[in-house]
Amino acid sequence: MLDLKFVRANPELVKAGALKKRIACEVDRVLELDLEVRQLKTESETKKAEQNRATKEIPALTGEAKAAAIQAMKQLGVEQKALDQQVREKEAELRELLLRIPNPPGEEVPDGADDTENVELRREGEPTVFDFEPKDHIELGQLHDMFDFERATRIAGSRTYFLKNAGALLELSVLRLALDHMTAKGYAPMLVPNLVRREAMEGTAYFPGGEDQAYCTERDELYLIGTAEVPLTSFHAGEILELADLPKKVCGWSNCFRREAGAAGRDTRGLYRIHQFQKIEQVIVCEADEEVSKAFHAEILRNSEEVLQMLELPYRVVNVCSGDLGSGQIQKFDIETWMPSRGNWGETHSASRFHEFQARRLNLRYRDAEGKVRFCHTLNNTVIASPRVLIPLLENHQRADGSIYLPKALRPYLGGRELLEPR
RNA sequence: GGAGAGAUGGCAGAGUGGCCGAAUGCGCCCGCUUGCUAAGCGGGUGGAGGGCAACCUCCCCCGGGUUCGAAUCCCGGUCUCUCCGCCA
Numbered sequence A: 001m002l003d004l005k006f007v008r009a010n011p012e013l014v015k016a017g018a019l020k021k022r023i024a025c026e027v028d029r030v031l032e033l034d035l036e037v038r039q040l041k042t043e044s045e046t047k048k049a050e051q052n053r054a055t056k057e058i059p060a061l062t063g064e065a066k067a068a069a070i071q072a073m074k075q076l077g078v079e080q081k082a083l084d085q086q087v088r089e090k091e092a093e094l095r096e097l098l099l100r101i102p103n104p105p106g107e108e109v110p111d112g113a114d115d116t117e118n119v120e121l122r123r124e125g126e127p128t129v130f131d132f133e134p135k136d137h138i139e140l141g142q143l144h145d146m147f148d149f150e151r152a153t154r155i156a157g158s159r160t161y162f163l164k165n166a167g168a169l170l171e172l173s174v175l176r177l178a179l180d181h182m183t184a185k186g187y188a189p190m191l192v193p194n195l196v197r198r199e200a201m202e203g204t205a206y207f208p209g210g211e212d213q214a215y216c217t218e219r220d221e222l223y224l225i226g227t228a229e230v231p232l233t234s235f236h237a238g239e240i241l242e243l244a245d246l247p248k249k250v251c252g253w254s255n256c257f258r259r260e261a262g263a264a265g266r267d268t269r270g271l272y273r274i275h276q277f278q279k280i281e282q283v284i285v286c287e288a289d290e291e292v293s294k295a296f297h298a299e300i301l302r303n304s305e306e307v308l309q310m311l312e313l314p315y316r317v318v319n320v321c322s323g324d325l326g327s328g329q330i331q332k333f334d335i336e337t338w339m340p341s342r343g344n345w346g347e348t349h350s351a352s353r354f355h356e357f358q359a360r361r362l363n364l365r366y367r368d369a370e371g372k373v374r375f376c377h378t379l380n381n382t383v384i385a386s387p388r389v390l391i392p393l394l395e396n397h398q399r400a401d402g403s404i405y406l407p408k409a410l411r412p413y414l415g416g417r418e419l420l421e422p423r
Numbered sequence B: 001g002g003a004g005a006g007a008u009g010g011c012a013g014a015g016u017g018g019c020c021g022a023a024u025g026c027g028c029c030c031g032c033u034u035g036c037u038a039a040g041c042g043g044g045u046g047g048a049g050g051g052c053a054a055c056c057u058c059c060c061c062c063g064g065g066u067u068c069g070a071a072u073c074c075c076g077g078u079c080u081c082u083c084c085g086c087c088a
Helices: A004-009 A011-021 A027-060 A063-099 A137-144 A149-156 A166-184 A198-203 A229-234 A290-310 A357-362 A390-396 A408-414
Strands: A119-124 A188-191 A222-224 A240-242 A248-257 A276-286 A315-319 A331-339 A344-355 A365-367 A373-375 A377-386
Touching (some): A004 A027, A027 A063, A137 A166, A166 A276, A166 A290, A198 A229, A229 A276, A276 A290, A290 A344, A290 A377, A315 A344, A344 A357, A344 A390, A357 A377
Parallel strands (some): A188 A248
Antiparallel strands (some): A119 A315, A331 A344, A365 A373
C-alpha cells in the first residue's frame, strides 16, 4: 500500500507507475475520497472537542443548567455520530481503492507488457549440448520410477503428482541443501504456518486481487499459502523493531499451494506447473533505505545463484519488465534455468524488493537512528522450489544411458551417490 | 467440541461510569550529586491522524452498542490460560 500522503503529493507519478505496470486503479477517486474524509473528520472532531469540553463541565452543573447542557450534548452526539458513520463508509471505500494502487516500478525496470519483454541481464552457463537424443524429465522419471502422475490425477485431480523413490529423496535433498546453504549464511531457518489469515495475504499484497490463485478453507476463513513469503514477511507485523535488530534475515520451508486459475491448458505435462510444491524462501526485513534495499536485493539474488551453481545448472538472470511485476514490487529479477525439454529457460526463482509497500500494510515498523518510527523495507527470493527444479536437474544431468549425474554438492544428501541409475 | 477465567503502556501491575492516555514499581533516556562496579536526587519516557505552530481528535485486544460522558456497562469477534472430550 502506498502512503496516502505520497499519492496526494504525487498523483501523476502514481498514475504513470500504474500505467507502466498495466494495472488499472482509481487514483483520482482516491484523492477525491481523501479530501472528503478529511473534511468530514474535521467536522466530526470539532463536535467531538465540544463534547469533551462539555463533559468536563457537566458534573459541576446542577438543575436547569445541567439538564440543558445534557440536552444540547444529546443533540450534538447524534450529529457527530452521523458524521462518523459517513467517515467510516468513505474510509472503507478509500482503503479498498488504495490497496489496489500499485507501487510505481523502479527506474531500472524495463517497460513491457508481459514476460516476453523481460530483459536478459546475463547468462551463467549455456544451454546444455547433448551428443545423444535427450529425454524429458517425465521419461527420465519413468526410467527411474520417480513420479506417478496417473494415480495422482485419479486421487487428487489435475496438476498433481507423487514423488517416489529417488524422486522423493531428490526433492528432500535439494531442499535441505538450499536450507543448509542459507543457514550457513546466517539466515534463520523457519518452518512456517502453511495456512494463514486474510490479513497475512493482504499484508503481503497477494490480496486483494490474487484471491483466484489461493486455496481458501471457507469454514475457517484461512488460506493456503502460495509461498512462505506470506508468513515470514508477516512475522513481525504490528511490531516496532529496533534498528539494532535489523536486518532480519530468514529462510522458511513450506508447502506452497496455487490454484493456477487462468492457466488452463498451459504447461499441463510434467512437473512445471502444479498445484502443490515445496519451497525454501528467503526474506529480508531491513531499514527504509533504498540503497540498503538494493544491496540486499543483490544479496538474495546471489544466494540463489550459488545454489544453482552448486547444482551445476546453467541459468540466466532477467530483469522483469513493468507489465510482469506484481502490484507491490519495485523491481524483480527472475532466475531462469535451462530446461532442455522446453528448449528454453524456465523460471525457477524470483527475487523482489518492495520498499515499504508490504510493511505499510503489515504495520511493520522500526525505530531509526533518530528515534523516528518508520516502515521497514522488505525483500524476498526463492532459494529453491521443488519439484520444478528437478526438471533442469534431471534433464541437464542425464547421460546417454539414462543415468543421472549428481552434482558434488548434492551427494552428501544422497548417501554419497555420484549417479542415479535407472531401476 | 463442552465448561470456566482472562486480555491495560517495553515489562510487571492498579484501576468497575466523569478527577484515566491511564497510579505504582521495574526498565530506558537526560541532568545533578557522590572518588571508586553501586547508590541518591530531579526531569523525561507509546502510537496514529488533522492544522502541521500553540492546538484538536483517536487508540487501555479488535469491531459495534448503551450513555451528556466508557479502560470501566452490553453485544459480536480474535487470542491466551484451566478443566473435560478427541487426536497426529
